[in-house]
Amino acid sequence: MANSLYNPADIPESPPPSGVLVPGYFRKSQSYVTHRSKGTNDWLLTFTLSGQGAFYLEDQVETCEHGDVIMLSPGTPHHYVTSGNIWEFMWVHFVPQPEWAPWFQTVYVNRALIKTHVTDVSVQQRLRAAFQRLIGDCEGFGVHRQALAMNAMEEILLVLTQRIESENRGVDPRIDEVLHHLANHFAEPLTIDELAALTRLSPSRLSHLFKAQVGESIIDTLIQLRLRHAARLLARTTERIVDIAALVGFQSPYYFSRKFHSQYGLSPSEYRKQHGK
Known part of the structure; x- marks a missing residue:
């Protein structure tokens, strides 16, 4: 070498x-x-x-x-x-x-x-x-x-x-850019207007194009990323559930628990009992 x-x-x-x-x-x-x-x-x-x-x-x-x-x-x-x-x-x-x-x-x-x-x-x-x-x-x-x-x-x-x-695969590079940004900044308070500014698209055009190519809305995709990371933290750490909610970007622990249960069929505490190390 x-x-x-x-x-x-x-x-x-x-x-x-x-x-x-x-x-x-x-x-x-x-x-x-x-x-x-x-x-x-x-x-x-x-x-x-x-x-x-x-x-x-x-x-x-x-x-x-x-x-x-x-x-x-x-x-x-x-x-x-x-x-x-x-x-x-x-x-x-x-x-x-x-x-x-x-x-x-x-x-x-x-x-x-x-x-x-x-x-x-x-x-x-x-x-x-x-x-x-x-x-x-x-x-x-x-x-x-x-x-x-x-x-x-x-x-x-x-x-x-x-x-x-x-x-x-035909993914618009602007949508790919938004996906990368969401993956790297999912815990931050992101808005559609901020993401649209990255791509130089209008918020409505970005939302329509994103849904057409990804199959989900920007907000739903962002929530999925937050919940996925929360599940890892629940399984691998002893952080309090209220702290995990804040770490992944949820301002309301109640809203976090409701969304988590909708995604995984278990409350955060039940998920930790089944999957925690």
């Missing part, structure tokens, strides 16, 4: 072994350009933080801006450049692990270039943090640095795979 022992621009006669990781961070000016007439023998993934870049394939041009992720498959001839004043991006050359094959091949094989735009700020932050861990572990020391770096790489790919699978 050491950077000094592997050059992704080289095209060896046989593929490099799985587990190879060569990550980095660039902030490049207008003069930056990289040519690869034969492509590489590994996968290349880039995540643009700011500015603008562009990838040129034989019959395709893809620009990338803040939030864009581009992945190139092995053997894809290409070159890429800074197309604005600057291009700030994180990148990694990698060879997939064998255990990634079941989910990796369903999304990425037989495609020279894959592009997705990550709009959700929390997902952007997660990708950036995973990249930072990946780069730090690859450049650092320690017996377990390779395993730690591979965990970060796997997290990046799983987050992207989940997003691309949603796109392939």
Whole structure:
């Protein structure tokens, strides 16, 4: 995995072994350009933080801006450049692990270039943090640095795979953004107007589109997320029920108990008796 022992621009006669990781961070000016007439023998993934870049394939041009992720498959001839004043991006050359094959091949094989735009700020932050861990572990020391770096790489790919699978199923990216926001902020006092502002849709349009694609209203989905987390807390902690209600976002313990019973057929105390550890 050491950077000094592997050059992704080289095209060896046989593929490099799985587990190879060569990550980095660039902030490049207008003069930056990289040519690869034969492509590489590994996968290349880039995540643009700011500015603008562009990838040129034989019959395709893809620009990338803040939030864009581009992945190139092995053997894809290409070159890429800074197309604005600057291009700030994180990148990694990698060879997939064998255990990634079941989910990796369903999304990425037989495609020279894959592009997705990550709009959700929390997902952007997660990708950036995973990249930072990946780069730090690859450049650092320690017996377990390779395993730690591979965990970060796997997290990046799983987050992207989940997003691309949603796109392939026809889920509107704005609805996907709302779902991610609900999952990460379910305990907060959210409103339809605030969620609509994230997607630049009107509250009524967002509500209609969400119900059409998810099958439930935004409020019902939010309540489901809160109740699911409450059930975990009831089963695994000794927190008071009134405190759990507040922790997951319910202002009224009575309303929480009523909704919980409607969902699970048990009161919170009965659920704890049956499922608590």
